[in-house]
Amino acid sequence: MLILAIESSCDDTAAAVVAAPDQVQANIISSQFDVHAPFGGIVPELASRAHIEAIWPVVTRALTEAGASLDDIELVAATQGPGLVGSLLVGFTFAKALALVKNIPCVGVDHMAGHLLSAHLGSPAPAFPYTALVVSGGNTSLFTVNNYTDFKCIGRTRDDAAGEAFDKVAKLLGLGYPGGPAVSRLAGTGDPRAISFPRAWLDKDSLDFSFSGLKTSVVNTVNRYRQKKIPVPTEDICASFEEAVVEVLVEKTLLAARKNDHRAVILGGGVASNKRLRGQLAKRCESNGLKLHVPEPVFCTDNAAMIALAGYYRFMRDEILQPDDDAYSRSPLN
Numbered sequence: 001m002l003i004l005a006i007e008s009s010c011d012d013t014a015a016a017v018v019a020a021p022d023q024v025q026a027n028i029i030s031s032q033f034d035v036h037a038p039f040g041g042i043v044p045e046l047a048s049r050a051h052i053e054a055i056w057p058v059v060t061r062a063l064t065e066a067g068a069s070l071d072d073i074e075l076v077a078a079t080q081g082p083g084l085v086g087s088l089l090v091g092f093t094f095a096k097a098l099a100l101v102k103n104i105p106c107v108g109v110d111h112m113a114g115h116l117l118s119a120h121l122g123s124p125a126p127a128f129p130y131t132a133l134v135v136s137g138g139n140t141s142l143f144t145v146n147n148y149t150d151f152k153c154i155g156r157t158r159d160d161a162a163g164e165a166f167d168k169v170a171k172l173l174g175l176g177y178p179g180g181p182a183v184s185r186l187a188g189t190g191d192p193r194a195i196s197f198p199r200a201w202l203d204k205d206s207l208d209f210s211f212s213g214l215k216t217s218v219v220n221t222v223n224r225y226r227q228k229k230i231p232v233p234t235e236d237i238c239a240s241f242e243e244a245v246v247e248v249l250v251e252k253t254l255l256a257a258r259k260n261d262h263r264a265v266i267l268g269g270g271v272a273s274n275k276r277l278r279g280q281l282a283k284r285c286e287s288n289g290l291k292l293h294v295p296e297p298v299f300c301t302d303n304a305a306m307i308a309l310a311g312y313y314r315f316m317r318d319e320i321l322q323p324d325d326d327a328y329s330r331s332p333l334n
């Protein structure tokens, strides 16, 4: 079965052609970086307009790269939520309309489900059940993944997402947008022990996260340097901030795996590209006898291949969309 999948939940327009369940034949991602960079963050109205312009060219490119035509497609899958509703509606409505015209089934996929299953696009695939950490610009959550359609959120951020914290620190330091890669690059030459930023462990055994206190602490530290007219030690601040985020993410993920007696951990979301996070998590998983699966970066960030995979398993359960089904901004999974 050949699946065409579409993802437009935030600021990337993505389309993939996948031979069910996991053979990726094309995975196209069109970034809106240039549209939003001048504003230092995503402007929802501009995001929807850019999706409208990109959707057809991106789908066409995916089909061409896969050597397929619309007549070969047997299932359409699209992200139904969560995300920016204006953005979601572009991909979701496009997918439903296409399926209607071609008289083929269409499934709506929760974006989080895509991230939770993304490691199945690589090999070896993780064995169920496993612990998943999804860490991006909009989410920082821990899940128990029991099978292809059974997920339970066991921890989430109470305020900022980790990627959002990276972006805000980058903005404060004048490093541009999106900030994660820039902060991470500078952190590479800084000392992670130079500044002792707070770690929010929250209640004993809590699997929730909080990054707003850390962010405020970085703001106060930078302001102190600026008020005293002392040069801000940008590299050390980046390294110490990154270390504080990574330590909490890693330790809570290990706690989740231990609590649930899981043998495998998967990492997903844009922040999964962070080298320190990957390295520290790999080290701690190894010393605790856990198998870590980190998808290729292109499957960690927002992409449509993971939507095709998750969509296929919804199709297998007959969870087919009706023409008047709507997109949603908040995930029922989270």
Ligand code: KG4
Residues within 6 Å of the ligand: 010, 011, 135, 136, 137, 138, 139, 162, 163, 164, 166, 167, 178, 179, 180, 181, 184, 269, 270, 271, 272, 273, 274, 275, 300, 301, 302
């Ligand atoms: O999943 P994703 O591509 O999309 C959204 O959530 O929209 O994640 C993007 C987030 C941004 O906040 C970005 O700053 C962060 O992931 N990010 C990183 C790195 N690469 C991307 N954060 C830390 N280190 C990185 N290397």
